[in-house]
Amino acid sequence: MRQPVAILTNCIIRRFVQTQNNLHHAKQQPNNLKGKSKSSQEWLTRQLADPYVEKAHMLNYRCRSAFKLLEMDDKYKVLKPGDVVIDCGAAPGSWTQVAVERTNANGKIERSPRGAVFSIDLLHFHAVPGATIFGGMDFTAQLAQKRLRESLAGRQVNCVLSDMAPNATGVRMLDQESITNLCYEVLRFALAMSAPQANLVIKIWDNGDVPKLERDILCYYEKLKRVKPRASRGDSSEHFLLAKGFKGAPTLTT
Known part of the structure; x- marks a missing residue:
């Protein structure tokens, strides 16, 4: 239902x-x-x-990007009540709002499991009821990931979301390399923290390294799709890699 x-x-x-x-x-x-x-x-x-x-x-979402996640979740079912979710690059919090709603982290869906959402960003941003916020923290830093692990308190993660992107330099090759490195950072964290059958959604800009990234993700997930939601602007090179069915957590090298 x-x-x-x-x-x-x-x-x-x-x-x-x-x-x-x-x-x-x-x-x-x-x-x-x-x-x-x-x-x-x-x-x-x-x-x-x-x-x-x-x-x-x-609909009281903080920005238009909420509809990217809503569309992906409606079609591919990456979130469900009771899930534990990590939202990377969360500011200003629209994906966190969607994750809280869809996992019932705010407890508003009666007789349904209550999830948990942990959101992190370099920027400080306002609290989202039902989520644990780590503002002003660099997800790629060891200290930030340590704080996330401590907050999870032994719980495994059912979905890792990443709408992260680097500040654009205007140099295409450098920007593409930077966002690919961010994707691998998120993937490593997901491999270490995910529960069996967990899901992963990460933003990527089109570049020549994407096929290798897709192959690496498929080593650890059963299914992978490259998705461009309708809410993504037509002139944007962004896509999302949506992986389902986490299979295990071996060591990843690039």
Whole structure:
């Protein structure tokens, strides 16, 4: 049976998309562009024209990225009530909000197992009810991962999420290498902490190292898909690698 929260959310989203499809034929322009740089003007214009930004406000999500995880979970079922979840690169907290809802970490779904969500980011961000937040911490640092392990208190993880991305330098090869290294860091942590049949979702930018990363992930998970949710902007090179069915935790080398 589908979760009541998920059913309500999906109904609202469908009604909103139908409305927006009618309203957004006319291009809207922000009225506060004076004195702003060209890049800022372009960003504001894009935000105004983006239906997912408005949906995030309607459904009280902190940013539009919530709909990427909602879509992936609706289709591939990576989260369920009672799951223990690690959310890497969590700020401002929209994926954490979704994870809390879908795992029942806030205890709002009666007669359903209660999950636990642990979220970490370099930035400080506001608390999400039902989640344990590690703000101002670098996930790749040993101290941060030690804190996460201590908070888990021996529990194994059912899903590791990562929407992490490095600060772009503008040098394509360096940026691609940086995000690939982040993916391997998340993968190593997942291999050490995951329960059998656990799931993994990590963000990647298209580059020549992705096929090798996919092969490495498939050594330890039963299934892998490269997914681009509808909420990912069309001009973005981002995809998500979604792995299901963790098989074991051997040592990984790159």
